[in-house]
Amino acid sequence: MGKLVIVGTVAFDAIETPFGKTDKILGGAGTFIGLAASNFNVDAAVVSVVGGDFPQDYLDLMSNKNIDVSGIEIVKEGKTFFWSGKYHNDMNSRDTLATELNVLADFEPKVPENYTDAEVVMLGNLHPLTQMSVLNQMTTKPKMVILDTMNFWMDCALEDLHNTMKYIDVITINDEEARQLTGEYSLVVAARKIHTMGPKYVVIKKGEHGALLFHDDKVFFAPALPLEEVFDPTGAGDTFAGGFAGYLAKTGDYSFENLKTAVIYGSTLASFCVEKFGTERMLTLTSEEVYKRLDQFKSLTQFDIELN
Amino acid sequence: MGKLVIVGTVAFDAIETPFGKTDKILGGAGTFIGLAASNFNVDAAVVSVVGGDFPQDYLDLMSNKNIDVSGIEIVKEGKTFFWSGKYHNDMNSRDTLATELNVLADFEPKVPENYTDAEVVMLGNLHPLTQMSVLNQMTTKPKMVILDTMNFWMDCALEDLHNTMKYIDVITINDEEARQLTGEYSLVVAARKIHTMGPKYVVIKKGEHGALLFHDDKVFFAPALPLEEVFDPTGAGDTFAGGFAGYLAKTGDYSFENLKTAVIYGSTLASFCVEKFGTERMLTLTSEEVYKRLDQFKSLTQFDIELN
Numbered sequence: 256m257g258k259l260v261i262v263g264t265v266a267f268d269a270i271e272t273p274f275g276k277t278d279k280i281l282g283g284a285g286t287f288i289g290l291a292a293s294n295f296n297v298d299a300a301v302v303s304v305v306g307g308d309f310p311q312d313y314l315d316l317m318s319n320k321n322i323d324v325s326g327i328e329i330v331k332e333g334k335t336f337f338w339s340g341k342y343h344n345d346m347n348s349r350d351t352l353a354t355e356l357n358v359l360a361d362f363e364p365k366v367p368e369n370y371t372d373a374e375v376v377m378l379g380n381l382h383p384l385t386q387m388s389v390l391n392q393m394t395t396k397p398k399m400v401i402l403d404t405m406n407f408w409m410d411c412a413l414e415d416l417h418n419t420m421k422y423i424d425v426i427t428i429n430d431e432e433a434r435q436l437t438g439e440y441s442l443v444v445a446a447r448k449i450h451t452m453g454p455k456y457v458v459i460k461k462g463e464h465g466a467l468l469f470h471d472d473k474v475f476f477a478p479a480l481p482l483e484e485v486f487d488p489t490g491a492g493d494t495f496a497g498g499f500a501g502y503l504a505k506t507g508d509y510s511f512e513n514l515k516t517a518v519i520y521g522s523t524l525a526s527f528c529v530e531k532f533g534t535e536r537m538l539t540l541t542s543e544e545v546y547k548r549l550d551q552f553k554s555l556t557q558f559d560i561e562l563n
Numbered sequence: 564m565g566k567l568v569i570v571g572t573v574a575f576d577a578i579e580t581p582f583g584k585t586d587k588i589l590g591g592a593g594t595f596i597g598l599a600a601s602n603f604n605v606d607a608a609v610v611s612v613v614g615g616d617f618p619q620d621y622l623d624l625m626s627n628k629n630i631d632v633s634g635i636e637i638v639k640e641g642k643t644f645f646w647s648g649k650y651h652n653d654m655n656s657r658d659t660l661a662t663e664l665n666v667l668a669d670f671e672p673k674v675p676e677n678y679t680d681a682e683v684v685m686l687g688n689l690h691p692l693t694q695m696s697v698l699n700q701m702t703t704k705p706k707m708v709i710l711d712t713m714n715f716w717m718d719c720a721l722e723d724l725h726n727t728m729k730y731i732d733v734i735t736i737n738d739e740e741a742r743q744l745t746g747e748y749s750l751v752v753a754a755r756k757i758h759t760m761g762p763k764y765v766v767i768k769k770g771e772h773g774a775l776l777f778h779d780d781k782v783f784f785a786p787a788l789p790l791e792e793v794f795d796p797t798g799a800g801d802t803f804a805g806g807f808a809g810y811l812a813k814t815g816d817y818s819f820e821n822l823k824t825a826v827i828y829g830s831t832l833a834s835f836c837v838e839k840f841g842t843e844r845m846l847t848l849t850s851e852e853v854y855k856r857l858d859q860f861k862s863l864t865q866f867d868i869e870l871n
Contacts, residue, residue, distance in 0.1 A: 345748065440653060443791045464772040467789060476786045476863050481775060483751045515866045549868055555784050556864045558823045560857055 257398070258298045259504040260370045261288045262389045263379025263493070264359060265303040265313075265327055268533055269339040272346070272487050280533045281313050282338065284379035284403070285327075287490035290537040291497025291524045292377075293320040294545060295505040300373075302326035302364045302389065306333040306357055316538070326367045333358035346485045347462060366392040374507065377500040378402040378423070379493065383415040390422055399509050401425040402454070403496050406432050420453040424509075427458040427496050442467060443474070456514060458499070460492055468511075468518050475515045478555060480526040480548065487532045491525045494537065498524035523548050565706070566606045567812040568678045569596045570697045571687025571801070572667060573611040573621075573635055576841055577647040580654070580795050588841045589621050590646065592687035592711070593635075595798035598845040599805025599832045600685075601628040602853060603813040608678045610634035610697065612670045614641040624846070634675045641666035654793045655770060674700040682815065685808040686710040686731070687801065691723040698730055707817050709733040710762070711804050714740050728761040732817075735766040735804050750775060751782070764822060766807070768800055776819075776826050783823045786863060788834040788856065795840045799833045802845065806832035831856050 263285025270277050289301045300323035307329065314324050334357040342349045364385060371394040378386040380403045390400065400423040408416050409432065420426065426449060434440055437448040446457040446469035457469040463485070465478040498521035499514075506513055523545060530536045571593030578585050597609045608631035615637065622632050642665040650657045672693060679702040686694040688711045698708065708731040716724050717740065728734065734757060742748055745756040754765040754777035765777040771793070773786040806829035807822075814821055831853060838844045 441791055441793075443789045461772070464769070465786070474789055474863060475866070476789070477866075478773070478784045478786065481751045481782055481784070483749050485749075512867075516868055519866055519868060553868070555782060556866075558783070558785075558827055558864075559820075560824055560827060560861070 256297060257374035257504040257507050258300075258370055258372070259292055259375045259377065259500060260300055260302060260366055260373040260389065261285055261292065261377045261379060261497070261500070262302040262364050262381065262386065263288050263377075264336050264381070265301065265305050265309070266336040266338060268489060269337070269353075270487055270489055270532060271341040271352075273342070273344055274486050275532070277532050279337065281316070282489065282533055283336065284493040286317070286534060287493035287528070287537070288377055288379055288497035288500065289317060289322045290320060290534055291494040291521075291528075292501030292504070293322055294498070294524065294540065294542065295501040296321065297501055297504040299323065299501070299504070300326050300367055300370045302366055304328045304330060304358050304362045306335040307331040309335045323367065323370070326365060326370070328365065330358045340489070342488065346488055364389050364392075371395075374398040375500055375504040376400045377496060379496070380405050383408055383412055383419040387415070387419045387422070390419075398507070399424050399503055401427065401496065401500050403427045403492070404432070406435055409435050417452060423454050425456040425458060425514075426454040427460060427492070427499070429460045429462070429492070433457075433459050443469075446474075458518065460495060462488070462491075466495065466518055466522060468514060470511045470514070473511060475518065477518045477522045477552075479522060480551060480555065482526065482529065485529045488529050489533060491528050494528040495521035495525040497521075519549065519552055523552055564605060565682035565812040565815050566608075566678055566680070567600055567683045567685065567808060568608055568610060568674055568681040568697065569593055569600065569685045569687060569805070569808070570610040570672050570689065570694065571596050571685075572644050572689070573609065573613050573617070574644040574646060576797060577645070577661075578795055578797050578840060579649040579660075581650070581652050582794055583840070585840050587645065589624070590797065590841055591644065592801040594625070594842060595801035595836070595845070596685055596687055596805035596808065597625060597630045598628060598842055599802040599829075599836075600809030600812070601630055602806070602832065602848065602850065603809040604629065605809055605812040607631065607809070607812070608634050608675055608681075610672045610674055612636045612638060612666050614643040614666045615639040617643045631675065631678070634673060634678070636673065638666045648797070650796065654796055672697050672700075679703075682706040683808055683812040684708045685804060687804070688713050691716055691720055691727040695723070695727045695730070698727075706815070707732050707811055709735065709804065709808050711735045711800070712740070714743055717743050725760060731762050733764040733766060733822075734762040735768060735800070735807070737768045737770070737800070741765075741767050751777075754782075766826065768803060770796070770799075774803065774826055774830060776822060778819045778822070781819060783819075783826065785826045785830045785860075787830060788859060788863065790834065790837065793837045796837050797841060799836050802836040803829035803833040805829075827857065827860055831860055
């Protein structure tokens with residue numbers, strides 16, 4: 256059972272989808288990653304920052320899931336990061352209505368001392384220098400560093416991103432971002448180029464079209480579970496990453512074969528996340544439900560062909 | 564070893580992709596379906612029509628693949644159906660530059676007498692009444708009728724399409740067409756609605772994102788093989804259908820489990836089709852190459868999770 260350090264936003268979200276809208280609810284990459292990882296009973300800490308307006312209830316809710324919140328700094332006189340977005344009818348695109356950085360603007364992550372020897376580090380989507388500063392605080396070299404990022408950092412901090420990428424093992428990125436980062440349309444060619452930038456594993460997330468895991472010349476594909484209805488996609492990518500990282504921290508096996516399983520766990524957890532607004536579904540999730548859905552994933556993709 | 568009747572266009576195509584352009588080359592749904600099915604050494608006949616301008620060489624090429632061409636009518640004084648299209652850079656969309664129906668305008672399919680008892684009937688994309696007339700010529704009820712169609716017929720012959728759909732077992736359709744046919748965005752909900760229109764199996768093709776097979780509450784997913792480069796997507800959907808139908812005709816097993824395998828064979832053959840212009844790649848394909856790629860499909864999707 257390894258330790259897992261997660262850095263990422265802990266935030267307020269206000270979400271509008273064709274199914275309804277929310278007031279300010281609990282959100283943020285660090286929150287979704289932490290909640291997903293908590294399904295594996297790993298020793299996980301979230302490193303983040305919130306304002307004085309952040310309810311103790313939300314922190315308790317994470318603590319109750321055995322997530323260490325001692326690395327979540329509370330800036331009493333500040334306000335918590337706030338994001339608001341509205342999804343289009345197809346749920347594949349969204350407009351950002353508001354982004355208020357607030358305390359995130361001056362965020363300097365501090366990894367709790369008893370987590371600086373963590374085996375797995377999950378760098379949620381943040382400025383690449385912020386991600387790097389977490390790595391610099393580790394006193395022993397992590398077995399696996401996973402980085403999530405987005406097009407925004409490619410636009411405004413590409414050099415920093417390239418530098419941080421040299422120190423990571425896995426990058427998770429969506430298809431359009433992989434194309435932007437490499438200038439290649441083919442995801443196979445894009446993944447090969449990204450390998451040369453540092454990460455030996457490349458996970459390309461395709462939303463409702465699943466996820467690809469690349470390693471050298473090997474490739475593995477996990478579909479997204481076909482769902483009757485996607486209620487709210489917010490946090491699905493982070494939940495995927497949290498399931499991926501959590502499973503690796505639990506098993507301590509960093510082989511390609513085990514990373515395949517980690518991708519399936521990530522996809523499985525993400526398929527729950529989108530069923531309700533925000534973190535709602537993740538808070539009630541039971542291991543029985545997870546196992547049942549893993550079984551559905553098996554039926555969805557497993558086949559038997561005799562090659563003569 | 565069952566008999567397979569295929570109805571579909573045998574045509575000239577002129578194709579332009581970012582990689583180059585062709586003069587008039589061999590094309591047509593019936594051609595691609597027939598060539599794909601020929602990989603299973605089934606007793607297959609293509610029912611179609613061509614003009615006096617259609618080279619005997621092309622017919623010989625099909626005969627040499629053991630495809631019965633006695634159902635391909637030659638209208639000496641007519642011209643062969645011609646389609647021309649240009650693919651955009653992403654290869655996912657294309658502009659039709661020319662469609663000359665020619666002899667196809669008055670096409671009345673005639674199923675060769677020794678094929679009216681075929682176990683499997685593959686109705687390639689044509690007017691639903693033309694597809695129905697093939698079914699009406701069958702003297703024994705086929706074990707499996709597969710229908711491919713497109714948005715064009717939903718726009719201009721929806722009632723006929725609905726009627727023909729009552730007599731089929733499998734429909735193959737792409738994601739946008741499934742949405743148009745049902746008015747449902749969720750493919751799970753769309754497939755359920757399509758079931759009620761007749762076909763007990765629904766195959767939804769998602770191009771580079773793979774294909775879904777629905778049956779009652781069961782669903783199976785086959786990814787498309789991630790390729791370095793898609794050279795020409797023309798005929799990929801028909802090749803998929805031909806591999807699917809050919810495998811079923813060969814095995815005579817119409818269970819859901821075997822249809823899953825048929826979908827994998829269809830995807831495998833389609834992955835070759837796009838590697839060269841038109842039918843070029845399909846003409847040189849060896850069974851060794853097919854088996855090797857089936858193995859790649861296995862590696863791509865198979866995983867092992869112990870559910871405790």
